[in-house]
Amino acid sequence: MRKWQCTTCGDIYDEAIGDPDSGIAPGTRFEDIPDDWMCPTCGSTKDSFEPYTE
Amino acid sequence: MSTPIIPTELVAPIWNPASYANRDAVEQIFATLRRDYPLAMCEVPGYKPHWIVTKYKDVREVSRLDDIFHSGDISKTPASIMAEAMMAEYSGGKPHIFRTLVHMDKPDHTEYRNVVKDVFMPQNVATLKDGVLASAREFADQMADMNGECDFAETIAMRYPLQVICDQIGLPREDHATMLRLTQWFLSYADPDLCRPGSVLTDPEQQIKTWQIVYDEFKSYYTDLVAQRRAAPRKDLATLIAHGQIHGQPMDERGMISYFVIASTAGHDTTAATIGNAMWILARDPGLFSRIKADRSLISGFVEEAIRISTPPMAFVRSATQDYELSGQQIKKGDRLYVSYLSANKDEEVFDAPFAFQPDRTPNRHIGFGFGSHICVGQHLARLEMRTLWEELFERLEWVEMAGEGQWQESEFVCGPKRVPIRYKMN
Numbered sequence: 001m002r003k004w005q006c007t008t009c010g011d012i013y014d015e016a017i018g019d020p021d022s023g024i025a026p027g028t029r030f031e032d033i034p035d036d037w038m039c040p041t042c043g044s045t046k047d048s049f050e051p052y053t054e
Numbered sequence: 055m056s057t058p059i060i061p062t063e064l065v066a067p068i069w070n071p072a073s074y075a076n077r078d079a080v081e082q083i084f085a086t087l088r089r090d091y092p093l094a095m096c097e098v099p100g101y102k103p104h105w106i107v108t109k110y111k112d113v114r115e116v117s118r119l120d121d122i123f124h125s126g127d128i129s130k131t132p133a134s135i136m137a138e139a140m141m142a143e144y145s146g147g148k149p150h151i152f153r154t155l156v157h158m159d160k161p162d163h164t165e166y167r168n169v170v171k172d173v174f175m176p177q178n179v180a181t182l183k184d185g186v187l188a189s190a191r192e193f194a195d196q197m198a199d200m201n202g203e204c205d206f207a208e209t210i211a212m213r214y215p216l217q218v219i220c221d222q223i224g225l226p227r228e229d230h231a232t233m234l235r236l237t238q239w240f241l242s243y244a245d246p247d248l249c250r251p252g253s254v255l256t257d258p259e260q261q262i263k264t265w266q267i268v269y270d271e272f273k274s275y276y277t278d279l280v281a282q283r284r285a286a287p288r289k290d291l292a293t294l295i296a297h298g299q300i301h302g303q304p305m306d307e308r309g310m311i312s313y314f315v316i317a318s319t320a321g322h323d324t325t326a327a328t329i330g331n332a333m334w335i336l337a338r339d340p341g342l343f344s345r346i347k348a349d350r351s352l353i354s355g356f357v358e359e360a361i362r363i364s365t366p367p368m369a370f371v372r373s374a375t376q377d378y379e380l381s382g383q384q385i386k387k388g389d390r391l392y393v394s395y396l397s398a399n400k401d402e403e404v405f406d407a408p409f410a411f412q413p414d415r416t417p418n419r420h421i422g423f424g425f426g427s428h429i430c431v432g433q434h435l436a437r438l439e440m441r442t443l444w445e446e447l448f449e450r451l452e453w454v455e456m457a458g459e460g461q462w463q464e465s466e467f468v469c470g471p472k473r474v475p476i477r478y479k480m481n
Contacts, residue, residue: 009429010175021417040419042429043118054177 004030005052009042012052057383058094060087060106065096068106068392069132071244071466081409084108084397093383096392100134104371105383105391110421112381113398116372116391117425123372123391125428126150126159130370131467132392140262145308151265153308154316156370156428162300166309167431169298170291170317179434182222183442186435189217190443194450198480203457206337207474211330212322218439219321219432223314224283224290232275237319240268245464247472269311276314291317320367320468325436327366327470328422329443332356334474335363335411337456346413347448356413357440362420363411367468368396370424395421447480454478 001016013019013033018026022040024033030049037046067073067083074080087094088108097103107113116123128149129138141151150157155166172178193214197204204210212234220230242248243264244255250264257263283296295313298305305313336343346352370393378385385391399420400408423430430436458475 005175008427010177010434012176021419038118043114043426 001027002030003052003054004049006039006042006044007048007050008044009039011039011041013039013049058091060091060094060096062096062098064091065106066098069098069101069466071464073464074466074469075462075464077462077469080396081400084394084400085402088397088401093381100136101132102135102390104132105385105389107380107391107393108397108401109381110398110401110404113393113395114421114425115380116393117421117428119378120160120163120427122375122378123393124159124375125163125370125372126157127373127375128371128390130156132369132371134258136258137262140259141265144262144266151262151269152312152315154312154320155431156316157312160427163427165300166298166305166313167427169300169305169313170294171431173291173294174431174433174435176434179438182435183438185221186218186438186442187446189214189221190439190446193217193443194446194480197447197478198450202479203475203477205473206333206476207326207330207460207471211333211471211474212326214443215322215325215329215436215439218435219317222291222435223317223321224279224288224292225318229275233318233322236268236271237323239264239271240315240319241323241468242463242465242472244466245472248463269315272315272318273307273311276311279314280310320430321432323468323470324366324430325439327468328357328360328364328436329440330471330474331364332360332440332444333454333476334456334460334471335360337454337474337476337478339411340453340455342411342413343451343454347451350445350448352413353441353444353448355415355418356444357437358418358420359411359413359415360440361422362399362405362415362418363409364470365396365399365420365422366470367424369394369467370428395424450480452479452481 004013013030015029016026018024018028019040033046035046087106092109093107093112095103096106107116145151158166193210197210216230216234220233238248239250243261253260253264279292280296283293287293346356372391372393374385374387374389376387399422402408423433455477457477460471461473463469463472
């Protein structure tokens with residue numbers, strides 16, 4: 001499971017957690033998220049996210 | 055469909071800074087607008103017509119579509135026709151006195167934001183925790199030394215976030231009070247207690263005159279600092295801004311001074327407003343205080359709910375660059391939109407019991423920091439400041455109650471409490 005970061009607001013998409021409020025189940029790989037998904041914090045598009053390592 | 059028009063007597067108070075002294079009345083106006091005029095036009099005498107955008111969904115949509123709803127073409131706050139003319143006169147034909155991140159569109163907005171963006175990403179903000187904690191403890195100690203009674207707004211809420219951001223900018227501690235004074239002149243220009251001494255509040259030209267004075271004061275202060283940092287760089291925000299490159303060139307003067315203005319004002323005033331209001335809420339609700347003191351895992355939710363309830367930057371104005379259909383209404387190219395974050399964060403269709411303070415509210419997707427590419431660049435630092443202070447205060451406070459009447463600022467743009475007199479016991 002990987003993490004991705006929104007380059008606009010810094011929000012983290014954690015594949016292990018998903019984005020249940022937006023209908024993205026835990027365990028959903030970033031590549032499998034629909035293209036019209038938006039950053040839940042700032043509304044940036046999916047292509048605004050970059051791989052994130054701690 | 056004809057354009058719905060909001061009765062002037064209903065909407066005119068939201069244009070008037072004095073209205074905001076009565077927060078409940080303002081919230082009631084927006085509740086009425088959400089119910090009866092969720093997206094409608096207002097035509098207040100002396101102002102150009104504006105759409106009033108009240109619903110969460112619409113506010114997010116307008117805020118996200120930066121290319122369609124511009125930030126930089128007209129005043130960011132509701133300005134009278136006369137005020138707009140004065141701003142153009144003072145700025146050499148521009149629609150604003152200041153040219154901060156909130157007054158820009160792509161590509162400039164992206165370039166300017168990139169100058170400091172990395173510093174404010176959460177992984178880098180996390181490295182500031184020790185310094186923030188030291189400031190939080192310093193102010194908690196001050197509070198403990200006040201014999202169990204203080205005006206929390208004036209002594210703690212306004213000064214703790216001020217210290218944190220001014221330390222990050224690289225300002226000497228003895229200059230922090232100057233930054234607070236200029237912030238209040240700028241953002242609370244119409245409040246009789248916080249406005250610039252000598253302001254004539256009955257003068258309709260006062261707002262723009264004050265803003266020009268504030269700009270000149272900041273310019274006078276920061277011009278020297280920029281020269282210092284260019285000559286001798288340090289690890290601080292002032293150095294980053296002084297060396298900032300925009301499209302491969304140094305920032306122009308107005309852009310650079312305005313960058314320091316937004317860091318020195320919005321960098322603490324909104325956090326101060328949220329902290330002050332949170333204490334006001336706690337001091338009136340001993341059950342809430344006891345609940346969080348007993349379960350500190352609620353502090354993060356407490357902070358988020360305080361941001362939602364407070365929403366200190368209450369609205370921004372945008373202008374349409376093209377025709378656009380929004381929730382069934384036809385927005386025309388050139389139309390102005392008053393985008394109310396205060397209203398969106400109380401939208402009954404999104405937030406159950408929106409006026410109830412619920413630290414365990416889930417989800418709590420408020421837009422107190424804005425939405426879209428203009429979302430507050432300092433949001434992660436603001437959260438760190440608030441969580442750190444409240445962890446310290448919930449550890450040390452045994453009880454707290456109001457010791458008098460709280461008071462809201464008279465401000466139609468950024469608004470928070472100016473007085474929160476409390477009585478308390480802390481170790």
